[in-house]
Amino acid sequence: MSNPSSSALLIATTAAAALTTVATFSLLQHYVIPNPKPSVPSDHQIVRKDGREVQSLDLATTVSEYRRKIEVLLYMQEAVVNVMDFNHVLSIIVDIAYSIVPASRISVMVLSDDRKSMTVFVSKDAEAMSINATSGIAGYVAATATKVNIADAYNDPRFDKTIDETLGFKTDSLVCVPIHAGGSVVGVIQACNRTDNNAFGEEDERGLEALSLSAGSAIRKAQLYASAIRSNRKSAAILSVVRCRTSGASVPDLINVVTKSTYSLLLAERVSVYLVDRIKGEIWICVSKDPSIAGLTLPIGRGISGQVALNGETINLKDCYTSDKFDSSCDKKTGFTTRSMLCMAVPGFDDESKPVAVIQAINKIGSKSFDDEDEEALSAFCNEVKMAMRGNFLEAALLKLESDARRQCDIDSSSYLREFGSMFGRxxxxxxYSEEPLSPSHLNPDRRxxxxxxxxxxxxxxxxNIDAKKEFDDFGFDIFSKxxxxxxxxxxxxxxxxxxxxxxxxxxxxxxxxxxxxxxxxxxxxxxxxxxxxxxxxxxxxxxxxxxxxxxxxxxxxxxxxxxxxxxxxxxxxxxxxxxxxxxxxxxxxxxxxxxxxxxxxxxxxxxxxxxxxxxxxxxxxxxxxxxxxxxxxxxxxxxxxxxxxxxxxxxxxxxxxxxxxxxxxxxxxxxxxxxxxxxxxxxxxxxxxxxxxxxxxxxxxxxxxxxxxxxxxxxxxxxxxxxxxxxxxxxxxxxxxxxxxxxxxxxxxxxxxxxxxxxxxxxxxxxxxxxxxxxxxxxxxxxxxxxx
Known part of the structure; x- marks a missing residue:
């Protein structure tokens, strides 16, 4: 069986190569040098030598500029051929766009799979923000697949000022073109405010349109690769839990596997797995690299993890510090900064609204927040964890008893588990069974x-009387009366x-x-x-x-x-x-x-x-x-x-x-x-x-x-x-x-x-x-x- 990521890479590369060829011809078409109008000598006009020299110089400058832009576009195509990281691809596209169009700010916006939102990659950084796919000029271009070039943005009713307010930027003029891939629009490229304070012209439009063709193939390839990698991570995470489940691993071993798998599944900076103790109304950390945290308990209903444990509702905070659900006091104590958080319940065995565990992931690496695909992947993972926990529920309850006892310092550890049969180590x-009858002589005689x-x-x-109602024919029969x-x-x-x-x-x-x-x-x-x-x-x-x-x-x-x-x-x-x-x-x-x-x-x-x-x-x-x-x-x-x-x-x-x-x-x-x-x-x-x-x-x-x-x-x-x-x-x-x-x-x-x-x-x-x-x-x-x- 082929590796999913390798298959995706092959498909993506093939598609990119085909689109690259198309894009190259398009570049030449867009940047074909217009034939200079021939000089028609007149009997009444003599073209001066100095004039011809000026015209030749202007023509040489134009040819040089067109050649530079074509070389830049071809360079982009070569640069993204072997680049699979989505953020890196977008960063290259933005850099190239700045080389083609003299703008103060250039953004690449990519549509989500459900086409309800767009991720905005602004300027030369890869810090993403999300906007409604139907709002603003970008939304209009994405919906209609037509370019827009306006000289006064604030006088156009389609323009959305909120993005300027968010970024602290004032848009005067802009040009926005759709990015196509696979016969559909996958995003837009938008340039704002020419650096010479003039409006954008047809040449700027042609440059961005040419770039969009190469950008589309590169984005699609990166998306396919990212999807394959995510699918591979999801499969690997679920498989690791299945192996634990079938091997009879102990609860600590299972929690270790769940924690490590969540790190790789979500690419999070920090992961915590809480077990739910409904008897005492608290959640607790069974396993931690930090001994001071192991056994830590929190009341159900308190904090984000406690809220998830209360009713099983998933909480995905894109920006923790703007949410009233987030308590920043822990960050202040530790010096750690929590930017984003995804917290999800492992469903209960009989009632999914009563979770048996809670998985909390903090700070998505390489992105501002956890997205819908992260939620979907974690949901599938949690369902598998549920099946594994069902087989270890008894052991988890006994571990909690011992954890409480250690905190109370009145019960030594491990005996309860040993007596009630953890599958671990046995x-x-x-x-x-033995066929040899054993003598009960080791028993005390007075006990016989x-x-x-x-x-x-x-x-x-x-x-x-077989037909009569028997006294014993009921669960309420009092055996001690006989x-x-x-x-x-x-x-x-x-x-x-x-x-x-x-x-x-x-x-x-x-x-x-x-x-x-x-x-x-x-x-x-x-x-x-x-x-x-x-x-x-x-x-x-x-x-x-x-x-x-x-x-x-x-x-x-x-x-x-x-x-x-x-x-x-x-x-x-x-x-x-x-x-x-x-x-x-x-x-x-x-x-x-x-x-x-x-x-x-x-x-x-x-x-x-x-x-x-x-x-x-x-x-x-x-x-x-x-x-x-x-x-x-x-x-x-x-x-x-x-x-x-x-x-x-x-x-x-x-x-x-x-x-x-x-x-x-x-x-x-x-x-x-x-x-x-x-x-x-x-x-x-x-x-x-x-x-x-x-x-x-x-x-x-x-x-x-x-x-x-x-x-x-x-x-x-x-x-x-x-x-x-x-x-x-x-x-x-x-x-x-x-x-x-x-x-x-x-x-x-x-x-x-x-x-x-x-x-x-x-x-x-x-x-x-x-x-x-x-x-x-x-x-x-x-x-x-x-x-x-």
Whole structure:
């Protein structure tokens, strides 16, 4: 594939060569030396020798002047052949014009692509200004493609005095000719005030007309080249972000790439990338070469970047010091001069008016301001950044927590990110589980749960009346009001509701044995116990039964989903992957420090399914058994929080591409993906449930975090920062607020896009988020009042 800029250069050069030939003939035509009238001797008149000498001298001067002008024009053609920079080309044209026409001021004005404005390059400098394409003599010439020569500009109604007022110049006379290229007018050349104070004559008109032909080809070539270069910069910038997105780069790495790419995309002197923290109502700088700026925060709504973060509106200031939006106090402090600014939002994932980031570019190099093409290029770039940020939104939220903590000096860095699975610096665990059953002997004996007696469970009592409204058939079902024996029976009822034993010829007794065996692996820990396992299985059941997901799955998939949901945390020790790795636990060693718990859960479940009394696959075909087993184990591995953003990105991308609920039932890949999404969403469903249930789960998880914090102290290992100090109510609220905002809502929001019946769950999570926001604000207000006292 050829380089875009090279192709543009070839096209532009070819076109310029053709027009140059035409222009050369035109020059000769315009400057052909008029034949001197022959002297007709009269009998009554004798031409004196001195008179003939004077006439010869005048003729020689005229020929010399014409020759000089033609040489100047030909020189211009040679000079611009290899010049591609637009400003340089215009500068050459202006310089040549001064050599042809004796004027006090010469301007080249170039029409914009939409032909609504003209850029004015005045005199011998390349400082551009923009004017309306329909105003003044220049606008008239551009619109009519006819030259204008007036001796008294201020008496011509077409003349626009505002340009004189802007430049501090008084135009007396002027001549203006159109610049043609490609069959249309691309601009005008205008000369003002002959230096000898006379009006411009036909000779001046011919000179500018001849120049305009060469100028047109040169301008068009420079425009083509500039367009190709811009397109190339835009493609390179977008490609760099795509590479970050697909490589799983960390947020700091992504922001570095975005910053560098914006510099090259817009040719700006300075670039800042702000991330938006809507929870605290501020924007902040995640990465900066200046350590004193990194972590800097500004309130949303304050300053230009804050205004853009508020509503997503693009702000493009052509001259900052003439805008009431611009605050020059920062310039005064730093000594830097901000001339122009382009500030644009990276659109929000679900609501574009709520940006996730803001990109600010200052001072366009080689131009007075950023133009419409810059806005268009940055807009396309921001949309790609949005896609990359969606995959790193969780990490960005956690980085903000740590940044705030560093400023408060009460939390050490990196542990929150490490615990909740940044993709940075970690190998994926996808579909790579251990087959070797591991002994739970490393667990404390008092944490093991005693087995339920199968005979104590009244199997089938819950589903005895299939037509009756089941208590459990609702998201509001209070699982904490039931005993574990009752919950085990309800799990069996989930299978019965889908008539899976009959459809798949599953031995009901073997299924009951497997359910009990899975139950018995759960330990007596505060959160990751059988109540949590039941809740995940219950929500999975409800999503399939009442949110249109079952219709996208086969009976084998539904069966696999319920087993995987129940077993997804089996034999959980009540501590995190990080703790097991830090303490060099036997599980961490066995699984190479990678997705330790998820691999352990998968291998434990796999082992349970091999026992003859638990064999639920007896009547399955070999292919069905293989498929079911793989779906179960992959779904359990998919609950690893390091893969959380894979779920979020996949759900949102599928929705954005228009595949609303179209998980292809005929595609095994689509069905397996949906099962993984269901279980992961159910695993993070506590904040989507009624208040009484969600609060109970919150208390339990906080208790487990506090328990781990004490264990870390006892083991003298690095403490997980967000698990410390949870006796502080304000910190607990902030932790929950960020968890709901950065983790739960993006995930469930994506699911609801595909399955709208999940909207109620998202609304419930939003209610919880708003409650936590109010509590955090109250604590902040109380803290401020206390400090003031």
């Amino acid at each position: 190998e994926s665990s996808r579909s790579n 749960r005693s087995s339920l007696n199968k005979q104590s469970i009244q199997w089938g009592r819950t589903s005895s 005993s574990e024996e009752e919950l085990v029976d309800i799990v069996f009822a989930f299978f019965e509701e889908f008539n899976l034993c009959d459809r798949l010829k599953v031995d009901a007794e073997h299924l009951q044995n497997l359910i009990l065996a899975i139950h018995d692996t759960y330990n007596n820990v505060p959160f990751h116990n059988f109540y949590h396992a039941f809740s995940v299985c219950h929500v999975s059941y409800l999503l399939m039964r009442h949110c249109d997901m079952a219709q996208c799955l086969s009976s084998v998939d539904i069966f696999s989903c319920l087993i995987a949901a129940l077993a997804h945390d089996c034999d959980h020790p009540g501590v995190s992957n990080g703790y097991l790795i830090e303490t060099e636990d036997v599980l961490a060693t066995a699984h190479n420090d990678d997705a330790v718990l998820e691999r352990h859960h998968a291998s434990t479940a796999a082992k349970l399914m091999t026992y003859p009394e638990n064999d639920v696959f007896a009547e399955f075909s070999k292919q069905q058994k293989k498929q079911c087993r793989k779906v179960i184990l992959d779904a359990i591995l998919g609950t690893d929080m390091s893969r959380h953003m894979e779920h979020v990105t996949s759900l949102h991308e599928r929705a954005d591409e228009g595949h609303h609920a179209f998980f292809d039932r005929n595609s095994h890949t689509d069905r397996a993906e949906l099962v993984k999404h269901i279980i992961h969403c159910a695993d993070l469903a506590a904040q989507t449930l009624p208040e009484k249930i969600s609060e109970e789960f919150e208390l339990r998880v906080m208790k487990e975090f506090t328990s781990q914090a004490l264990k870390e102290i006892e083991a003298d290992c690095e403490q997980t920062s967000f698990m410390k100090g949870l006796e502080d109510e304000k910190k607990r609220c902030e932790l929950q607020l960020n968890f709901v905002s950065a983790i739960v809502l993006p995930l469930w929001g994506g699911l609801a896009k595909l399955f709208p019946k999940c909207d109620e769950r998202v609304e419930r999570a939003n209610e919880i988020r708003l409650n936590y926001e109010q509590l955090v604000k109250q604590y902040a207000s109380t803290s401020t009042s206390t400090n003031e006292r």
